[in-house]
Amino acid sequence: MSPAIVLEVQTHYKEEELLESPEFQKGVKHLCERGITKVPRKYILPALDRPISPKKDGATSFKLPIIDFAQLQGPDRIHALKSLSKACEEYGFFQLINHGIARQSILDMIEAGRKFFELSFEERSKYMSKDVRAPVRYGTSFNQNKDRVFCWRDFLKLDCHPLSDVLPYWPSSPTELRQAAVNYSKETKFLYLMVVGAILESLGLAETTKDIDENDGDDHIIKEFQDGSQLLVVNCYPSCPEPDLTLGIPPHSDYGFLTLLLQDEVTGLQIQHQGRWVTVEPIPNSFVINVGDHLEVN
Numbered sequence: 001m002s003p004a005i006v007l008e009v010q011t012h013y014k015e016e017e018l019l020e021s022p023e024f025q026k027g028v029k030h031l032c033e034r035g036i037t038k039v040p041r042k043y044i045l046p047a048l049d050r051p052i053s054p055k056k057d058g059a060t061s062f063k064l065p066i067i068d069f070a071q072l073q074g075p076d077r078i079h080a081l082k083s084l085s086k087a088c089e090e091y092g093f094f095q096l097i098n099h100g101i102a103r104q105s106i107l108d109m110i111e112a113g114r115k116f117f118e119l120s121f122e123e124r125s126k127y128m129s130k131d132v133r134a135p136v137r138y139g140t141s142f143n144q145n146k147d148r149v150f151c152w153r154d155f156l157k158l159d160c161h162p163l164s165d166v167l168p169y170w171p172s173s174p175t176e177l178r179q180a181a182v183n184y185s186k187e188t189k190f191l192y193l194m195v196v197g198a199i200l201e202s203l204g205l206a207e208t209t210k211d212i213d214e215n216d217g218d219d220h221i222i223k224e225f226q227d228g229s230q231l232l233v234v235n236c237y238p239s240c241p242e243p244d245l246t247l248g249i250p251p252h253s254d255y256g257f258l259t260l261l262l263q264d265e266v267t268g269l270q271i272q273h274q275g276r277w278v279t280v281e282p283i284p285n286s287f288v289i290n291v292g293d294h295l296e297v298n
Contacts (some may be wrong), residue, residue: 027140027154030121032238039242043150051247062271062278064288065091069191070098072130072198085202092291093271095283096260101187103285105180106262112180113234116156127156127171135159135166142250152246153237160185160230185232188260195289196225196258196266228257237268259290 024031024042031040065087071080087094116124127138130145137157141150158181159166170178237248248268263269269280269288280288 024150025144025268026125027138027239029117029124029150029154029236033121037241039152039240039245043152043246045149045246049247049250050245051243062273063281064271065094066283066286067094067096067289069096069100069194072194081198083196083203085163088199088202088291088295091273093241093280094289096287096289097283097285099191099287101184101191105183105187106285108176108180109184109234110262110264112174112177113156113172113236116177116234117154117236119173123173133159135169136171140254142252151249152240152243152249153235155236156234158185158232158234160189160232161228162188167238179233185230188227188232189230190206192230192258192260195227199258199295215227225257231256254290255294256292257294258292261288261290263288 010288024040028043052265058251065083066086067084072084073078082140084094124138129137129139136159138155139157140154142153144150150217156171160169160181163182163185167178167182170181203225235249240246253274263271263280263286264283265282265284267279267282269282270277271280272278
């Protein structure tokens with residue numbers, strides 16, 4: 001038997017062993033680093049739950065309602081509020097442009113997140129925890145403690161409130177992660193408060209919040225929400241060898257009040273609208289805002 005054949009047999013055996021072992025508990029990034037060419041059985045969805053190619057069901061890119069944050073602060077505020085209310089009621093999603101968050105803050109956070117997932121598994125695994133309330137948690141799937149079938153995602157979750165309490169627990173490597181996450185969490189928290197205020201105003205549940213300052217503690221809307229929990233989740237979706245068999249994340253609703261999702265240029269985000277799953281068309285430098293379970297507008 002030639003060495004080439006022996007090598008091929010050994011490689012095949014190792015991969016089959018890997019596909020059936022608890023290695024999937026270590027995440028898809030780890031599996032990809034081990035060089036798998038097949039999706040492990042634990043990640044394979046039942047046939048009816050597998051992703052449907054847009055070419056098969058005729059689905060096309062879908063444009064969410066666009067809300068211009070600058071208009072919420074300007075003379076067209078009344079019109080913008082009406083558009084905001086309609087987006088929440090009819091879609092539960094909208095894309096927010098001109099949000100005012102510095103582009104550099106966004107790029108720094110993306111780069112810091114990328115560098116974290118490039119760390120060795122030994123370094124990343126220091127933050128693996130079954131405690132969903134841990135101030136920092138690295139894991140895989142949606143909930144690796146309960147999921148019957150895993151989804152093709154790894155994540156880093158950072159509890160962001162209060163920063164002074166949780167910051168010492170955040171990863172110290174890569175070195176730029178903490179500062180990037182602090183800057184990003186502060187800017188998105190203020191944006192969140194402004195958007196929440198506008199939504200409540202559009203529903204007639206609050207007075208105007210147009211002129212609220214970041215450090216203004218007098219407005220009751222800000223007071224109601226500024227002490228709420230805040231999570232920063234960095235998602236990693238490694239290239240999948242058999243993408244027709246699994247999903248990056250399963251159908252779900254977000255349990256919070258609002259989610260500010262930074263969508264990259266890779267098309268893949270889908271929402272359910274009028275009974276169909278449609279692919280959201282990315283808009284550069286925008287946030288996809290998702291109305292969570294705590295704010296259901298009917």
